[in-house]
Amino acid sequence: MAIAEPVTVDKFTECHVTPSDVAARMVGYLGPQGDYLTLEPSAGTGQLSKALLAAGHSKYELVQVERHIKLAGGALHGFGSVINRCFLEWAAEVAGKVEFPRIIMNPPFSDVRKHVAAAESLLGRGGHLEPAVLVALVPITFQHRSAETLETLPADTFATARVNTKIIRIEKP
Template identity: 70%
Template sequence: MGDYLTLEPSAGTGQLARALIAAGHSPQELTMIERHHALAAALRKIGPTIHRCFLDYAEDVKGRAVFPRIVMNPPFRDVRKHIEAAHSLLDRGGHMEPATLVALVPVTFEHPEAEHLETLPPDTFSTARVHTKIIRIRR
């Protein structure tokens, strides 16, 4: 199909994208965004990649691009900005199912539309020293 139905902003090393692809998701229906040059180059080997700051991208395409599925592990330091930017791009886009955003966030993060799915073990991001949870926002 190739209409880029799933977005992974701030894709980093592509671990979430690889997990999606391993679970059967088409790489051609996945858009990854990464600002770091070397990481973006590596991501291009697994699927469509935009080499850009996600916050700038979201601002530029607001009202012109939507994604029915967003999966993300945003930078913990700017988690609120990244979730809001992703939320601005979340829309069904003509699909029957609700648009869904799933994110790994610090356990202290709150959003009025977020459903708490799971609290991860404290050592999941031990190098960052951040205790995380998985949330879902549906629209």
């Protein structure tokens, strides 16, 4: 049996890996699975994508955006469509051209407002009757007029980042 090569990420990418149990809860907050086109911006190591697939979501309706070449080329392989780009640039290019009924994200904490705003610009029902849903892991200080705080995470969830975090949900009718 081959041992998987560890994924190493330069600290300047702000890739803080979402713990598996937190990722699973975030997927649950999205709502029922179905034929929903789902976006994972700044996908990192694919923890949220793995949780989506484990919960029964289809990899054929999963779009991941990741700018880090090694992550986009290897760590995310097999989890869905991978776009190797800066999420903020990509979102600006595709805004108004695509809608995602489901978005799940753990954005870079330093630019969290820009990333959530860019994701929200892509949030739409996409022909579904149910509201579109965005679930994000954000710093506890993050405020948004439409965000519902679902849970506050333990202080040591991202100990290396030294940032206290929470999970929020934004619904768009």
